[in-house]
Amino acid sequence: MANNRSPITEQRRIEHIADALAHEQGEYTRLGEEVGIVGAESSLEREGMVILPDIDGPNKGNHRGDIYAVAYDEDSRPRSLHVVAAKGYSHRLRTRPVDGAYATQGSPEYVRHLMLTDRCLHAALAKDPVLRRGILDGSVEVIADVYRTPHPYMSSVIHPSATPVPLDRAYASMLQGIVRQHPDYTE
Incomplete structure (x- = not known):
């Protein structure tokens, strides 16, 4: 079968197809992440949890959690903080170097590291002294979901x-030191 295209033209055509495929794969990944976020948020809300605002969402950066949600007891006191990895279709769990x-x-190691590096979580904890104190004193359980x-x-x-996710006294002290530096910190 004869091909009338020059090698340069054929190479450009293949590069164009490869670029289009890479773009579509990126879009598929982005949409999958969004599906994971929406699905997890819906489940968390059905379970009666409250999602912390201005934190959740895909593509927010390497040092950010997907979703943070709080479960409250019957007296409206925080009972647990859920640090959620939300995965859409065909997404693997990521890893990061920790210690x-x-x-x-x-994993507990991943969540502890994330809680020390996520500035949006720090802002939320700075503004909510009841949740923050509960996490630091252990009365609010931290759960990796x-x-x-x-x-x-x-x-x-x-x-x-x-x-x-167990938090020892040294870790709680480190987290408190980070959150205390936030401009919105309240006692």
Whole structure:
């Protein structure tokens, strides 16, 4: 079969197709992340949790959590802070270096690291002394959650893991020192 295209023309055509494919794969990933966020938020709200504002969402940066949600008791006191990794269809859990090893999303090590680096969480804790004090004194449990929305039509959300995240006194002191520096800090 004869090809009338020059090698340069054929190379450009292939590069154009590859660029278009890369763009579409990026769009698929972005939409999958959004599906994961929406699916997780819907599940959390159905479970009666309150999502912390101005924190959640895909593509917010490497040092940000996907979603933070608070479960309250019957007296409207915070009972637990849920640090959520929200995954859309075909998304793997990410890892990051923490103290010389790699920690996976949804693990206590990953969550503790995230809580020290997420400035949006620091702002939320600075403004909410009841939640902050509860986390620091251990009366509010920190939980690492993974929510998966495997189907693009969000017909089901899977919550495969909820792992308690212990915070020792030294860690709580470090977190308090970081949050205390925030301009919105209130006692």
